[in-house]
Amino acid sequence: DGGITQSPKYLFRKEGQNVTLSCEQNLNHDAMYWYRQDPGQGLRLIYYSQIVNDFQKGDIAEGYSVSREKKESFPLTVTSAQKNPTAFYLCASSIRGADTEAFFGQGTRLTVV
Amino acid sequence: DAKTTQPPSMDCAEGRAANLPCNHSTISGNEYVYWYRQIHSQGPQYIIHGLKNNETNEMASLIITEDRKSSTLILPHATLRDTAVYYCIVRSLYNQGGKLIFGQGTELSVKP
Numbered sequence: 001d002g003g004i005t006q007s008p009k010y011l012f013r014k015e016g017q018n019v020t021l022s023c024e025q026n027l028n029h030d031a032m033y034w035y036r037q038d039p040g041q042g043l044r045l046i047y048y049s050q051i052v053n054d055f056q057k058g059d060i061a062e063g064y065s066v067s068r069e070k071k072e073s074f075p076l077t078v079t080s081a082q083k084n085p086t087a088f089y090l091c092a093s094s095i096r097g098a099d100t101e102a103f104f105g106q107g108t109r110l111t112v113v
Numbered sequence: 114d115a116k117t118t119q120p121p122s123m124d125c126a127e128g129r130a131a132n133l134p135c136n137h138s139t140i141s142g143n144e145y146v147y148w149y150r151q152i153h154s155q156g157p158q159y160i161i162h163g164l165k166n167n168e169t170n171e172m173a174s175l176i177i178t179e180d181r182k183s184s185t186l187i188l189p190h191a192t193l194r195d196t197a198v199y200y201c202i203v204r205s206l207y208n209q210g211g212k213l214i215f216g217q218g219t220e221l222s223v224k225p
Binding site: 006031033035041042043044045048049050056058088090092094096097098099101102103104105106107109 | 145147200206
């Protein structure tokens, strides 16, 4: 089935450790996005990428890094510089420049202890 | 970025129409109105979108005012499974890669 997959669903890390969240899509979409959601809040954009080997900062990029080496994959690294990393992280993809829907993964809930 | 305003919560009786309003008074001419919903701890689900004409699909109808400053999402026969947070989103295809700008959303509770 076509879709967007995030793994793992739940992730626990100790404070000070970097952690990488996976996002894979087989929809042949050029554009991919990472969002963060805190309890009771809407989603905020961390990074986005419109083509392979290119990505841009979103509204809350500090403490995060990404790569886009393949069209299908857009991993997000939460670094130790991110002051409040515990959150629900959502990945999305869409056709670039088209008024079509963006598809979301099921999210990764990261807890840093 | 154009901003949206929605009521924080609404109730609806099962089987009745749910009408969810959204204000987007600063929307610009090339920005679309999208609606998504999110059930707790899941990824948002696309519902519908439009530019200036009213739209209908198998899930819902979207009514956009002529001046485009507000819109209403209509779920014609709400069921208990429609209980979720509904987000009205303004999207520019050319701003920050077509990002979706989420507000706080409306928490819809469908009651038996």
